Amino acid sequence: MMGQESSDITSRDLKPGRERFLAEVVSGLRKPKKELPSKYFYDERGSHLFERICALDEYYIPRTETSIMKAHIEDMAELIGPHVLLIEYGSGNCEKVRFLLDHLHDPVAYVPIDICAEQLLYVTQELASEYPKVEVLPVCADYMSSFELPVPKRSSDRVVVYFPGSTIGNFDPVPAKHFLEHVARVCGPNGALLIGVDLKKDPAVLHRAYNDKEGVTAAFNLNLLQRINRELNCDFQLEWFQHYAFYNPWESRIEMHLVSQREQTVHLNEVTISFSRGESMWTESSYKFNLDEFEQVAMAAGFKVEQVWMDERHWFSVQYLVTT
Ligand code: AVI
Numbered sequence: 144m145m146g147q148e149s150s151d152i153t154s155r156d157l158k159p160g161r162e163r164f165l166a167e168v169v170s171g172l173r174k175p176k177k178e179l180p181s182k183y184f185y186d187e188r189g190s191h192l193f194e195r196i197c198a199l200d201e202y203y204i205p206r207t208e209t210s211i212m213k214a215h216i217e218d219m220a221e222l223i224g225p226h227v228l229l230i231e232y233g234s235g236n237c238e239k240v241r242f243l244l245d246h247l248h249d250p251v252a253y254v255p256i257d258i259c260a261e262q263l264l265y266v267t268q269e270l271a272s273e274y275p276k277v278e279v280l281p282v283c284a285d286y287m288s289s290f291e292l293p294v295p296k297r298s299s300d301r302v303v304v305y306f307p308g309s310t311i312g313n314f315d316p317v318p319a320k321h322f323l324e325h326v327a328r329v330c331g332p333n334g335a336l337l338i339g340v341d342l343k344k345d346p347a348v349l350h351r352a353y354n355d356k357e358g359v360t361a362a363f364n365l366n367l368l369q370r371i372n373r374e375l376n377c378d379f380q381l382e383w384f385q386h387y388a389f390y391n392p393w394e395s396r397i398e399m400h401l402v403s404q405r406e407q408t409v410h411l412n413e414v415t416i417s418f419s420r421g422e423s424m425w426t427e428s429s430y431k432f433n434l435d436e437f438e439q440v441a442m443a444a445g446f447k448v449e450q451v452w453m454d455e456r457h458w459f460s461v462q463y464l465v466t467t
Contacts, residue, residue: 165375165412172416172424179367179401181313181427182285185235185259186370192363194236199359201351207459208307208339212242215452215461219337220246222450222463228299230254230329232286232306237266239307243337244274252278252295256286286322292329302334309341309459312396312430316440319430323444327466336446336464343431344458346390353388353397353429361386364399364426377411387423395436397429434460442467 164183171178185193197205212219225248231240234255244250253270257263260283271279280293304326314322326336353360364386368379384401391398403418410416432440437460438448446464453460 161374168371168375169411169414172411172414176425177416177418177423178425179371181399182258183370184363184367184427185257186366186374187259187261189363189366189370190235190259190262192359192366195359196355196363199355199357201355202360203348203352203458204309204339204341207454207456208309208461209239209242211452211454211459211461212239216242216246218450218452219243219461219463220248223247223303223335223337224300225249226251226297226300227303228252228254228295228301230256230292230302230304232256232304232326233258233308233310234263234266234281235259236262237270240305241270241273243305244277250277251297251299252280254280254282254293256282256284258283258285289325300333302330304330304334304336304338306336307339307461309339309429311338312341312432313427314430315428316430319440320444323441323446327445330466332466334466335449338462338464340437340460340462341429341431342453342458342460343395343433344456346392348458349390349397349431350388353399358386360388360399364388364401367426368401371411375411377409379409380407383407384424390431394428395431397427397431398425399427399429400425437462 167180171180196202227247227250229250234240234257237255255263255267263281263283267279267281278295280295282290284290311319330336365381365384368381368384371377372379383404385404387400387402388397400423402423403420406420408415408417434451441448441464445467447467448462449465450463451460
């Protein structure tokens with residue numbers, strides 16, 4: 144079978160530029176409680192490290208989500224229906240969507256949206272030749288910003304957004320609501336969202352998942368500083384910062400930090416930032432939900448929860464939401 148030529152793929156590069164990256168980093172480091180934006184984890188090395196995290200024994204999310212998808216894919220495909228335009232936010236290596244595409248009924252087009260341009264282009268070219276009947280229209284963007292969706296050649300019956308992996312947990316509550324409102328608008332009146340949502344569980348399980356023995360999560364966290372050094376002309380000394388992740392049960396979230404091991408100063412272009420010993424930069428939150436809490440969030444954003452599938456231990460859920 145002939146695949147689509149790579150030149151057929153319209154990749155729209157709308158990712159944030161260097162100026163915005165610098166502005167976000169400087170403003171985060173000037174806050175009384177320093178923070179760095181987690182969306183910048185995913186440069187080429189960060190994306191590879193994240194793939195390694197996904198293969199770790201301790202990091203239960205991909206395994207559990209896949210088992211739920213395998214057990215219920217026929218029901219999911221039935222609910223989604225034929226001739227859909229499928230959009231995936233944060234498509235990464237596009238591994239998970241293959242399984243969905245294999246079971247959907249004649250999907251019209253697939254729009255992967257990701258911030259990592261290198262990976263997006265390479266992966267979607269492969270995907271386009273594997274699925275010659277599905278028009279693949281990649282968009283390189285920070286998905287919190289608004290952008291125009293590409294229009295497929297064939298018309299679709301409905302727009303369905305796929306958002307696996309519980310990436311929704313990486314948003315704070317207000318941005319999470321805004322993001323889901325944005326998704327509801329993109330889906331339109333007859334639209335739907337198939338979303339992975341990580342659930343509350345024994346904090347010891349959560350702690351292990353973000354503090355793996357091999358130190359891959361630590362390397363992923365520290366890679367953010369390496370990226371800032373390289374792209375923003377900065378001089379973070381990586382050996383003077385330590386990965387620190389813990390579950391905060393009052394806020395229902397894993398917090399990832401990088402903690403300064405000594406008093407030090409760091410230079411970012413003309414800006415100087417001082418750190419005291421033990422001072423932290425907050426790099427990521429990963430919220431965990433119970434079903435009622437997530438339903439409230441979904442309803443506030445204009446969705447109705449139509450179906451929830453879970454694993455036996457109730458560690459993770461895949462949910463099918465429709466626009467109201
Ligand atoms: C992408 N996201 C859902 C991951 C999570 O579990 O919050 C990112 C991650 N950070 C550390 N390990 C994995």
